Amino acid sequence: MSSDRPTEDGLIARYFAPLAGPGADGMRDDAATLTPSPGCDLVLTTDAIVAGVHFFPDDPPAAIARKALGVNFSDLAAKGAIPRGILLTLALPDDWTECWLAAFAAGLGDGLAEFGGELLGGDTVRAAGPLSLGVTALGEVPTGTLVRRMTARIGDVLCVSGSIGDAALGLALRRSPPADWADSLGAQERAALIDRYRHPRPRLGLAPLLRRHARAAMDISDGLAGDLAKMLKGEGRSAEVRVADIPLSPAAARALGLRPDLMETVLTGGDDYEILCAVPPEALAACRAEALALGLPLQPIGMVTGGEGPPVFVSADGLRQSFGVGSFSHF
């Protein structure tokens, strides 16, 4: 470590201690304490993001911080949980700068303020490799109400939040060189899609409603087709999805209008961080009305069916398509 840089303790005191909640005692200890609210279970999840795999090394540091938070809080939201806090492991490459770190910490603080939750602890290591961030997120649900992934039943209605495919299209635009359809979009449309890639929006507002109405839920991180297959795997269940009902943003709709073959990217691309849930038919109307009232509409896209094959995606013209599991993987 070069001598003009602060020590790890100095970094923690300057940038991270101000984000610490009461459980972390100002980051002056090697551990934090946390007690779930009375009548609640803690919910735990961990997801790491790596430069060059999950984000671009030159993405704004605040965006990287929010992505690390967002991908983890998206898991909490899908389980019906509200955030309590995070622990952060930051593996810094050799060329890190204090300026980068300051902007990163500011983004992390903004994200925690927006989403909820406190910084409970962390570790900073030097790695002779790309920047990577590991987050363990802790949330809570009323005891026994965690919404599981594998519990959908035949006949349940499949719904998704927000819009699908934006981040995958945004990634194609963000690459060098950008996708060949980039110039057919307006600057605002391109920016909207790239923003969706950079800034996952965990649908935390839907958590209470998922606990009440959803039989099963997960967040869509590895593509709708693959994640739906994961949700239904191994118990004689499949799904039929109406492609025309999959919610698209205006920018994604325009890109698809120009290039219909991008539908595969929309269905199999990653980084949506939307909610996929299975709702019993009798709960659908109440579930959708409550979601709409929150400004977070849930769109029915199909149904859980019996069968062993992968989910079938049916186009308006009757074409039936399936996608192999793992068609998209960060791994």
Place this chain on the structure above:
Amino acid sequence: MSSDRPTEDGLIARYFAPLAGPGADGMRDDAATLTPSPGCDLVLTTDAIVAGVHFFPDDPPAAIARKALGVNFSDLAAKGAIPRGILLTLALPDDWTECWLAAFAAGLGDGLAEFGGELLGGDTVRAAGPLSLGVTALGEVPTGTLVRRMTARIGDVLCVSGSIGDAALGLALRRSPPADWADSLGAQERAALIDRYRHPRPRLGLAPLLRRHARAAMDISDGLAGDLAKMLKGEGRSAEVRVADIPLSPAAARALGLRPDLMETVLTGGDDYEILCAVPPEALAACRAEALALGLPLQPIGMVTGGEGPPVFVSADGLRQSFGVGSFSHF
């Protein structure tokens, strides 16, 4: 990812699901649940280890797994906590093999069985860099009994568990070329020191006793001198340590007999993973007797004093030495 390797889901199902506890639901979901025992607070800590920084890339995979567990559980032990579980993030380099992963998972399972705690969740990412492992460990203490790091008072007796300096000497032996004093030791002595570097032994057995008797505690991970300075920093406290009373293993004592200048390595080297605690004088006798009865003796090495300077290490010949904070750092 090459086609002859299993998918991430396949890896999880094969190697990690068998280690999952009830809270992780067979690793079939994106989150786990955990509820502290009635009357307990959860204790959280996170520490990452990186190949080439904290361990050697060719260390046995099971040793790497135990190190990742050990360094985290050592923090729990120092806080008076018993382990409940971990979340693991594994960033695999491009040349990982399934054989390596199988041995790693076996070591992780053995470590969890020995130390206690279940696998609650994890994430596996590909990183174009060295192997790194991030562990978030969760433990618990009876509500309000967490042993803090910064709460020692002037007059408290400083004690350490086990023996100090072995791992730092083991690291010097493990390097290529090994330290020039390596050949003066016997093969068994060399093996004992290297084993201490490779296999931290979290002093979990001392946790209940620390809750009862210690005013402050931390684990020694970055060297006794630096960690003691951290423990006492910033509130008009310092320490005087009698070097001759610092407990040494037979192998370390022999190395020091040959090369007295290695004492600085012993005092400032890292990776001891022993407990450093401050015990009120009136509690010392009971504290030591209980530790001895557990087979985990606590050795008094000095006292908390008033003052602003770094801790002073006093040799048998009266020489007084201090070491700059951060004389050893993984960062």
